[in-house]
Amino acid sequence: MLAIRKHFCWVYGLSAFVCLGFAVVLLLAIGSPQRLRLLPLHALAAVTMLVLAAVFFAAFWTTLNGRSSSRLWSLAASSIIILATLLPGIVTHQFAISSLPIFALGFCGILAAFLRPQAFAPKKIHEPLALPGDFTSGQINRVAQGLTLCISLGVWLWWQSWLRAEHIVAFNGFLIQLGISVFVLLAITLIHEFGHAVVGMLAGMKLRAFFIGPFQWRLSDAEWEFEFKPKGLLLVDGITALVPGKKGFDRRQYISMTAAGPAINVLAGGVACFIALRHVGGLPVQVNALIALIGAWSLGLAASNLLPFRTAGGYSDGAVVLQLLSDGAFADFHMSIARIGSSLVSSIRPRDYDIDTIQHAARCIGQGRQALLLWLHAFCHSLDTGKREEAGKVLENAEVICLASASNIPAELQTTLVFGNALVRHDPEGARFWWNRLQAQKPRHLNADYWRAASALHWIEGNLDDARRAWEKSSALAAQLPKAGAYDFSRDCCTLLRDELDRTAVAIPA
Numbered sequence: 001m002l003a004i005r006k007h008f009c010w011v012y013g014l015s016a017f018v019c020l021g022f023a024v025v026l027l028l029a030i031g032s033p034q035r036l037r038l039l040p041l042h043a044l045a046a047v048t049m050l051v052l053a054a055v056f057f058a059a060f061w062t063t064l065n066g067r068s069s070s071r072l073w074s075l076a077a078s079s080i081i082i083l084a085t086l087l088p089g090i091v092t093h094q095f096a097i098s099s100l101p102i103f104a105l106g107f108c109g110i111l112a113a114f115l116r117p118q119a120f121a122p123k124k125i126h127e128p129l130a131l132p133g134d135f136t137s138g139q140i141n142r143v144a145q146g147l148t149l150c151i152s153l154g155v156w157l158w159w160q161s162w163l164r165a166e167h168i169v170a171f172n173g174f175l176i177q178l179g180i181s182v183f184v185l186l187a188i189t190l191i192h193e194f195g196h197a198v199v200g201m202l203a204g205m206k207l208r209a210f211f212i213g214p215f216q217w218r219l220s221d222a223e224w225e226f227e228f229k230p231k232g233l234l235l236v237d238g239i240t241a242l243v244p245g246k247k248g249f250d251r252r253q254y255i256s257m258t259a260a261g262p263a264i265n266v267l268a269g270g271v272a273c274f275i276a277l278r279h280v281g282g283l284p285v286q287v288n289a290l291i292a293l294i295g296a297w298s299l300g301l302a303a304s305n306l307l308p309f310r311t312a313g314g315y316s317d318g319a320v321v322l323q324l325l326s327d328g329a330f331a332d333f334h335m336s337i338a339r340i341g342s343s344l345v346s347s348i349r350p351r352d353y354d355i356d357t358i359q360h361a362a363r364c365i366g367q368g369r370q371a372l373l374l375w376l377h378a379f380c381h382s383l384d385t386g387k388r389e390e391a392g393k394v395l396e397n398a399e400v401i402c403l404a405s406a407s408n409i410p411a412e413l414q415t416t417l418v419f420g421n422a423l424v425r426h427d428p429e430g431a432r433f434w435w436n437r438l439q440a441q442k443p444r445h446l447n448a449d450y451w452r453a454a455s456a457l458h459w460i461e462g463n464l465d466d467a468r469r470a471w472e473k474s475s476a477l478a479a480q481l482p483k484a485g486a487y488d489f490s491r492d493c494c495t496l497l498r499d500e501l502d503r504t505a506v507a508i509p510a
Contacts, residue, residue, distance in 0.1 A: 009063040011109070012077050013146045016056035017153060023049035052080060064142070078109030131365060134330050135322040136310045144309035144316070148301070155300045156181075159293050170286045184290065185236040186213050188265065188298050192305075193238040195264030200242040200257040204249065206345045209241035220445065237313075243341030247348060251324055251331065254338060258320045262302040269298030329364030332357050333374065340377050349485035350380035362397070372401045372409060376416050384489055388424050395420040399430075411443040415453040422456035423497060431457045448477035448490055456497055459504065467501060 023046050059077035062070035085106065140147075163171065171177055190212050197207055209218040214232030218225055218241075242257065272295025275281065276288050283291070308319035315323070323330035336358050342348050355378060362374035375398035382391035399417065402409055414434050421430035435457050443450060451474035458467035475494045481487035 009060055012056045012063065012074070013060035014149050014153065015077065015081070016053045016060055017150055019049045019053035019056060021157070023053060055080060060146075075110060078106045081106030081109065131310075131330075131368060131370075133323075133326070133328040133364065134310060134315070134319065135308045135326070136315070136319055137308075140307070141310045144304075144307070144311060147307075148304045151300045151304050152297065155293075155296045159289075159296060162292060163289060166285065166289070168285050168289050171289065180290070180293070182213075182233055182236065184293050184297060187294060188301060189213060189236055189238040191268050191298070192261045192265050192301075193240045195260040195262075196240040196257055197242065199260035200240070203253040203257060204245045205242040205253075205257065206245045207240070207242055208341070208344070209239060211237070211239035213237065220447075243344055244338055245342065245345050247339070247342065247346065249338060249342065251335060254334060255321055255324045258317050258324065262305050262317050265298045265302035265305075269295045269302060271295070272298065329361045330370070332361035333365060333370050336361060336377075337373065343486040343489075344484055347485050347488075349384055349489050350377065351384040352485070353377060353381045355381050367401060367404065369409065372398055372413065375401065376413060379416065379420060380489065383420075383424065384492070391420065392425045395424065411438050411441045412445070412447075412449065414438040414441075415449040418453035419449075419456045419493070419497075422453075422460040423500065426460065428457075428460045431460055448474045448481065448494070450474075451477065452490075452494060452497060455501075459497070459501055464501065464505060471497060471501060 055073070056077050059070070059073035061067075062073050163169075171180060193210060193212060197210065201207065207219070209216075211217070211232075213236040214229045216227045216229060216232070218227075240261075272291045274295075275283070276292035276295055279288065305316050306318035307316060308322055309316050310319060320334065324334055325331075336354065339348070340353060343350070343352075358374050358378050358381070362371050362378065365371040365374070375394060379391050379394045379398065382388075382394055395417070402414075402417070414437055417434040418431050418438060421427045421434060435453065438453070451470045455467045455470035455474055458464070458470060471494070475491075475498070478487070478491045478494050481490065
């Protein structure tokens, strides 16, 4: 429900921006000599728009900050959205089908606020606050998504005025424009992620995942999987996951790969705008209009992506580039994670990690998923080098970060916590605690790590038959993994657990 709350929060913010824009236009029209006789009507309309903007902004602000009054303001804002779609039909006695999506949006807002009040309860949303040395600002982080929406809206309004100036009427209609918007955003995202992927692979990196809106390809245990998620059409975004294919990967290559996404957007946007605005090539007006929108939106979104900010999903490209250009903890984090990722495609094992750099970066960052990942990989390093006592202490650092985090950690990371508590620390209560948290997320991908964690839990709790069955599943899946350092380590972990199971079976009398 927090995800629904977050989306409606930005819907209200965007609506406030639109109403404020209309109010400004109406106020500027008041000074026109040709419209003096319409002064009272313009003034009333401007005041109305200002009031509506205030209501939408109140709904946006209270929802964003988890205030107790957010439910009331959300109901008011959603009711205004519904009335805005019904009023023209009531006046003209003709209801446009194209207004149904907006009506549905308002209805869903009322339903979420009225029938599910806990979604708008005064529970503060996890805020992506700035971390020391990450080159972001807490204020910018909180408004980054809204700023991107404002830039997108500004480009859209410019495009609408350009269409009118060019006398292009082929794209009238809400549904047509909605389809064009989704198509253009998918095209821009594809260009952006394509830039990351091509430059990364030229630098010797291997592609592990490629997301474009609802289209998601990922390499899972050496096999490519495709998944279509319709909700990706609501907020078009992209992800390109690459790992170094060799040990000698340096920071300049990482910077080039990261900067390639916004750079190709700027290049493509500039070329598209030049073609559209100069009417190069004598293209049909409809094609020219699409190229103009692609160009303007590419430039606008590239500018927002170069702004350094942090969201719940990670950092913008601009923030990552600044972090890599520095000599701070976040530069160490990115390079450490990149080199750790190379263990998926090379012979590098956890024992080969630069553990001093990993631990230094983890201590400096101190919190959040970045520090958690580093401590978990430090745990794998200690286990792979045979230092079990040290591995147990390192695992405590990861647990502290998990418990202090306001957001849930992915299920695949919790398998390490279950396995470590059982096999290394011999703590059945700790293993059961993290297993329950893992199960609460209803993991869908039951891989070798999942069954190994299940086996370790059953073993530490004394359920040897269940432990053996889970181990057999884990071992069979691990045997299918390709030859690479990370997968060799996974198979060795299975061997360690099997040895414990065998010793326990011998110790228990028949």
